[in-house]
Amino acid sequence: MKKTTVAVLGFLVATTGNAFASSTQWFEAQGGRVRLVTTGEPDAQGRLKGMLDIHLDKGWKTYWRDPGEAGVPPQLDSSTSTNVTAAELNFPAPQRHDDGYSVWAGYNSSVALPIVFHVGAPGKPVLINADVFLGICETICIPVHTKLSLDPASAADNAADAASVAAAFDALPKAAQPDFGVTIVSQDDKAILFEAKSPGDTSKAEFFLAGGEGYSFATPKLEQKDGKTLFSVEVLDRPAAKPADAGLHYTLVTDKGAVSGLLPYL
Structure with a gap:
């Protein structure tokens, strides 16, 4: 393509x-x-x-x-x-x-x-x-x-x-769990840092974050730091006010399978 x-x-x-x-x-x-x-x-x-x-x-x-x-x-x-x-x-x-x-x-x-x-x-x-x-x-x-x-x-x-x-x-994908999923570590107007957890090897994990409702994100970038698997995501666009519905959909893929979940609007 x-x-x-x-x-x-x-x-x-x-x-x-x-x-x-x-x-x-x-x-x-x-x-x-x-x-x-x-x-x-x-x-x-x-x-x-x-x-x-x-x-x-x-x-x-x-x-x-x-x-x-x-x-x-x-x-x-x-x-x-x-x-x-x-x-x-x-x-x-x-x-x-x-x-x-x-x-x-x-x-x-x-x-x-x-x-x-x-x-x-x-x-x-x-x-x-x-x-x-x-x-x-x-x-x-x-x-x-x-x-x-x-x-x-x-x-x-x-x-x-x-x-x-x-x-x-x-x-x-299965539903995300505390030991297999993604959480927000930090954020500002320009970027969000996520931590990914999995029972398996996360060195080649893939993280997919969906936009929508006025949100737009760049491709997540993987980094390993202090024994943690982190993904930094540039925020390309966001709405003036947080939407009222459920949240941002994500999928995490590792060698132990895939999970999906919702993250709160930022």
């Missing part, structure tokens, strides 16, 4: 649906394809699990929730759905890529992004309309926009779809 990855080769828009299955048909794009898959029925708390299934052709890539210097993060809007109040898009651990022109976070092979749909009234009909936007890239980046629709209850006993969704959730 070169800096020209942000150039637009084409803007692909289509509506793909399957009203009688717990998954949609594939939406085909140059370099890959995408579909929506669900488990069919929500649980007692009204949570319906699904996934955005992204198949990439060899040599193509897509992005994490915050790519970094360049790229298009995957987005999913379920606001036109029936009996769905929200949808949470989750991300497996990404890889760091340096193509000589930019440094970014993402995936260089097919990936499934788990989704939790929140059903407003469990027991009543659900129709999912997902407006999906993502970038898939080779030497240039192609923005892919499609609308995926399905009635998850129409094939609620589809074992293959349920197994695929379960596997996608199993592949997510």
